[in-house]
Amino acid sequence: MSDKGDGRTANGSTGAVTPVAAPPAAAPATIVAPRAEDATPRSLSRFLSLADFETAAxxxxxxxxxxxxxxxxxxxQSFQGNFAAFRQYDLVPRVLTDVSSRSTRAKLFGMDYWAPFGIAPMGLSGLATFDGEIALARAASAANIPSIVSATSLTPLERIAQEGRARWFQAYLPGEDARIEAMVARVQAAGYDTFVLTADVxxxxxxxxxxxxxxxxxxQPSLRLAWDGLSHPRWLCRTWFATLLSRGVPHFxxxxxxxxxxxxxRNVVRAIGARDQLAWRHLALIRRLWPGRLVVKGILSPADAVLARENGADGIIVSNHGGRQLDGARPPLLALPEIAEVSGSMAVMLDGGIRRGSDVLKALALGADFVFVGRPFLFAAAARGEAGVSHAIALLVAEIERNMALLGVSRIEDVGAAHVERSPFPR
Ligand SMILES: Cc1cc2nc3c(=O)[nH]c(=O)nc-3n(C[C@H](O)[C@H](O)[C@H](O)COP(=O)(O)O)c2cc1C
Incomplete structure (x- = not known):
C-alpha cells in the first residue's frame, strides 16, 4: 500500500481538515487481555460477523x-461478481514476524483513522432506523472512521454535520453550472471537508x-405499502411514526x-436535472469552487482515473456502485491494480463486496489506500440502531487486526503486493 493523500488538495490548499485523534492503538495482545466478546451486550452478542446483520434486517x-x-x-451479475472477485485472490502469509504491537490505524488525506475503512454513502439510510443517517454518522465518528453522507439522504446535511460530525458529503449533480455552484457553496458552508462526486449515475x-x-x-401510498408497514409493527412505530412525530414526512x-x-x-417526480450532461469539465468547475478534498466515486477504467487526476481530484473510489448501476460492470477489485498504477498522488479507495477483514487486506494488497463498506452497516442500523453500527465497525476492525497478525504484518502500510496472489482455483 502506498502512502498517498498527504493532507493537501490537488490545488495546493490544505482544506478545512482538523486531524482527529485515533483511539489509542490496540494494546499488545496478551493471554490476560479481556476478550472483545466479553464486553458485548447480550442483544448484540449473536452478531458475529457482518453477514449476521442481514438476516435480522x-x-x-x-x-x-x-x-x-x-x-x-x-x-x-455485477453485485455477485464483487464477491466472486475477492475469492479469486489468496493471501500469502509471512510467519515469525513478531506481530505483538500491531495496529489497524490508517492514514488518509493526512488524517489518522482507527482502521482503513469507512461507511459508503447510502440513500434513504434514514429509513433503516429512527434518525438512521445520524446513527450511521455518530457510530462512525465515535469509532474514528469516516462516513459519507449520501445526496439522497433524508436529514439535512447541516444537521448530520453537527450531530453526527460527518465531514464527507457525496453529491449527485446535474450538468448545470448554477446548480453545481449553489450545491458546492451549501456543502462548504456546512463545514464538510471532503466532496465526493458520484459519477456512475x-x-x-x-x-x-x-x-x-x-x-x-x-x-407511492398504496394498500401494499400500508400492509407491509403494518406487518412490521416495530419498524412502523419506532422508525416511521417516530420520524413523522419528530419532523413530519421526510424529504429529499x-x-x-x-x-x-x-x-x-402521489404524482411527484423528482427533478434530478440534466445528470446525463455531467462531464469532466464540471469536475474542473467543482475543483475551482471547492477548497477541500475532492473525490470521484464510480471509477472503473484507468483512463477515467487519469482524467480525474487531470481535472483536479485528490482521490477516487473504484466502485461499480455495489452492482446497482450498470449490470455487467467489472468488479472494482479486478479493476484496482491497473487503476492504482496510473493514479499518481491521488488516494485510491475501493468499495463493493467487502464483508470481511480479509477482504480489506486483499484490497490494500492490490493497491487501495482505503476502502468503504455499504450494505452491512445499513443492515446493522436496521437490526440494532446506532449500537448495531458500532458493533459492526468493531467486528470488522477485530477481523482486520486478527488477520494482520495471521498475515504477519504489524502496520497497515506494510500490507503490499507480496501478500496476495491470483488463486489457481475458480471458486
Ligand atoms: C441502499 C443503497 C443506497 C445507495 N445510495 C448511494 C448514494 O446515494 N450515492 C452513492 O454514491 N452510492 C450509493 N450507494 C452505493 C454505495 O455507496 C456503495 O458504492 C456500495 O454499497 C458498495 O457496495 P457494498 O454494499 O457491497 O459494500 C448505495 C448503496 C446502497 C446499498
Whole structure:
C-alpha cells in the first residue's frame, strides 16, 4: 500500500481538515487481555460477523425497504461478481514476524483513522432506523472512521454535520453550472471537508426487484405499502411514526441547494436535472469552487482515473456502485491494480463486496489506500440502531487486526503486493 493523500488538495490548499485523534492503538495482545466478546451486550452478542446483520434486517424492515437496500441492477451479475472477485485472490502469509504491537490505524488525506475503512454513502439510510443517517454518522465518528453522507439522504446535511460530525458529503449533480455552484457553496458552508462526486449515475438504473416489491422514489401510498408497514409493527412505530412525530414526512433534503420533494407522495417526480450532461469539465468547475478534498466515486477504467487526476481530484473510489448501476460492470477489485498504477498522488479507495477483514487486506494488497463498506452497516442500523453500527465497525476492525497478525504484518502500510496472489482455483 502506498502512502498517498498527504493532507493537501490537488490545488495546493490544505482544506478545512482538523486531524482527529485515533483511539489509542490496540494494546499488545496478551493471554490476560479481556476478550472483545466479553464486553458485548447480550442483544448484540449473536452478531458475529457482518453477514449476521442481514438476516435480522430482512425481518425488521418492510419488504420494499429491505429490497431497495439489498437489491442490485437487472441480473445482479455485477453485485455477485464483487464477491466472486475477492475469492479469486489468496493471501500469502509471512510467519515469525513478531506481530505483538500491531495496529489497524490508517492514514488518509493526512488524517489518522482507527482502521482503513469507512461507511459508503447510502440513500434513504434514514429509513433503516429512527434518525438512521445520524446513527450511521455518530457510530462512525465515535469509532474514528469516516462516513459519507449520501445526496439522497433524508436529514439535512447541516444537521448530520453537527450531530453526527460527518465531514464527507457525496453529491449527485446535474450538468448545470448554477446548480453545481449553489450545491458546492451549501456543502462548504456546512463545514464538510471532503466532496465526493458520484459519477456512475447519468441515468437511473434498471432495478427490477424494486418494481416487483412495489418500491419507488418517492414511495407511492398504496394498500401494499400500508400492509407491509403494518406487518412490521416495530419498524412502523419506532422508525416511521417516530420520524413523522419528530419532523413530519421526510424529504429529499440534500439533492440540491434547496429542499427536495417528500419521500411519500402521489404524482411527484423528482427533478434530478440534466445528470446525463455531467462531464469532466464540471469536475474542473467543482475543483475551482471547492477548497477541500475532492473525490470521484464510480471509477472503473484507468483512463477515467487519469482524467480525474487531470481535472483536479485528490482521490477516487473504484466502485461499480455495489452492482446497482450498470449490470455487467467489472468488479472494482479486478479493476484496482491497473487503476492504482496510473493514479499518481491521488488516494485510491475501493468499495463493493467487502464483508470481511480479509477482504480489506486483499484490497490494500492490490493497491487501495482505503476502502468503504455499504450494505452491512445499513443492515446493522436496521437490526440494532446506532449500537448495531458500532458493533459492526468493531467486528470488522477485530477481523482486520486478527488477520494482520495471521498475515504477519504489524502496520497497515506494510500490507503490499507480496501478500496476495491470483488463486489457481475458480471458486
Ligand atoms: C441502499 C443503497 C443506497 C445507495 N445510495 C448511494 C448514494 O446515494 N450515492 C452513492 O454514491 N452510492 C450509493 N450507494 C452505493 C454505495 O455507496 C456503495 O458504492 C456500495 O454499497 C458498495 O457496495 P457494498 O454494499 O457491497 O459494500 C448505495 C448503496 C446502497 C446499498
Amino acid at each position: 430482512r425481518r425488521a424492515l418492510p419488504r420494499q425497504i429491505y429490497g431497495y437496500y439489498a437489491g442490485a441492477a437487472e441480473t445482479s 447519468p441515468v437511473a438504473a434498471n432495478r427490477e426487484n424494486n418494481v416487483r416489491t412495489g418500491f419507488s422514489i418517492p414511495l 433534503e440534500n439533492m440540491d441547494a434547496f429542499r427536495g420533494p417528500p419521500i411519500l407522495a
